[in-house]
Amino acid sequence: MRLKNLLFVAFTTISVVACNQTNIKNTVKQNKANASVNQVGDFLLKDDINKKAFVRGEEIAIQWSELYDSVTVFTNGRRKDLVGVNSIDLSSLIEKTGRVSIRITGWKDSKQFITRKTIDVVSSVKPVKYKPKVINKYWHNPNSFTQGLFYNDGFLFEGTGQFGESKLMKNDIKTGKPIYALDIEKDQFGEGITLYDGKIYQITWISRKVHIYDVNTFERLRTIDYPYQQGWGITTINDKLILSDGTATLTIIDPVDFSQLDAFQVFDNNGPIDSLNELEYVDGVLYANVWQKSIILMIDINTGEVTGVIDCSDLSVQNNSDNVDNVLNGIAYNSKTNHFYITGKRWENMYEVVFEKK
Numbered sequence: 001m002r003l004k005n006l007l008f009v010a011f012t013t014i015s016v017v018a019c020n021q022t023n024i025k026n027t028v029k030q031n032k033a034n035a036s037v038n039q040v041g042d043f044l045l046k047d048d049i050n051k052k053a054f055v056r057g058e059e060i061a062i063q064w065s066e067l068y069d070s071v072t073v074f075t076n077g078r079r080k081d082l083v084g085v086n087s088i089d090l091s092s093l094i095e096k097t098g099r100v101s102i103r104i105t106g107w108k109d110s111k112q113f114i115t116r117k118t119i120d121v122v123s124s125v126k127p128v129k130y131k132p133k134v135i136n137k138y139w140h141n142p143n144s145f146t147q148g149l150f151y152n153d154g155f156l157f158e159g160t161g162q163f164g165e166s167k168l169m170k171n172d173i174k175t176g177k178p179i180y181a182l183d184i185e186k187d188q189f190g191e192g193i194t195l196y197d198g199k200i201y202q203i204t205w206i207s208r209k210v211h212i213y214d215v216n217t218f219e220r221l222r223t224i225d226y227p228y229q230q231g232w233g234i235t236t237i238n239d240k241l242i243l244s245d246g247t248a249t250l251t252i253i254d255p256v257d258f259s260q261l262d263a264f265q266v267f268d269n270n271g272p273i274d275s276l277n278e279l280e281y282v283d284g285v286l287y288a289n290v291w292q293k294s295i296i297l298m299i300d301i302n303t304g305e306v307t308g309v310i311d312c313s314d315l316s317v318q319n320n321s322d323n324v325d326n327v328l329n330g331i332a333y334n335s336k337t338n339h340f341y342i343t344g345k346r347w348e349n350m351y352e353v354v355f356e357k358k
């Protein structure tokens with residue numbers, strides 16, 4: 001009997017200890033789980049919880065219960081910490097148009113409660129319609145698959161594409177013939193070109209290489225790595241460069257190492273405009289032609305908004321071809337005359353134009 005009692009006591013004690021240890025373990029486990037496994041927060045859009053698109057500048061009010069000790073809001077990676085409030089207008093955190101990934105985390109004790117949402121911020125302006133007025137028309141080599149174009153000091157500089165055919169040229173405007181022309185590597189497809197600090201930058205489509213030349217001698221100074229997937233258009237904005245990649249996204253970069261300084265998505269008042277290609281920047285306005293469309297967009301680089309659309313279909317028709325690849329692509333600007341030059345891939349003409357309201 002005595003032994004039996006002893007065994008019973010011992011068993012009970014071990015069980016209780018084991019049970020307590022299990023409880024502690026479970027509690028610790030639970031706390032860790034609470035801290036690491038996100039719980040769904042109750043962060044909701046105030047007026048219409050399912051609303052997906054907002055006009056730039058419109059209030060984007062999010063509200064939540066008073067459960068949390070603190071709240072952190074991320075909009076496209078931009079962070080704001082909040083204490084003692086239970087609502088925020090996100091529009092104050094969003095400067096530009098585009099798709100915005102929102103993550104809101106509420107903290108209570110060791111627990112975090114997360115709500116994620118994606119919204120679109122569309123342009124607040126209706127684009128003004130323009131068309132080109134032709135001042136002059138010049139010969140353009142119909143073999144040139146134009147991918148980049150800029151004006152400098154009386155000449156048009158042109159970069160062309162296609163594997164095995166890509167060139168960089170300095171062209172006489174009146175004859176369209178090259179003063180200088182050089183080929184790039186046969187396995188590379190040339191894309192946009194721009195002038196920065198006395199040097200020409202020529203990007204390539206998928207080779208992830210950038211060639212840099214002296215604008216006066218055409219000597220290739222160096223080739224650097226291109227840190228993005230695709231190169232389409234490039235132009236200079238004061239002390240920075242801006243890139244298109246065939247999507248609605250434009251990337252502002254450091255000219256020294258091509259590292260990203262900013263990126264935004266171009267939206268009109270309906271949504272994103274994809275396939276942005278050749279670029280030109282003039283006095284606060286970025287001009288971008290849209291691949292396979294006969295239009296040039298005017299974009300406010302501070303907001304991402306499309307402020308104007310230039311319909312170049314009359315010019316496209318004059319250069320029509322059976323080849324669907326031969327589309328509008330090439331915008332250059334002469335600051336002395338305020339005239340633009342526009343052409344296209346394998347177009348027979350280079351146009352000197354001004355843009356006027358339709």
Ligand SMILES: [Ca+2]
Nearest residue numbers: 149279280331
């Ligand atoms: Ca250009």
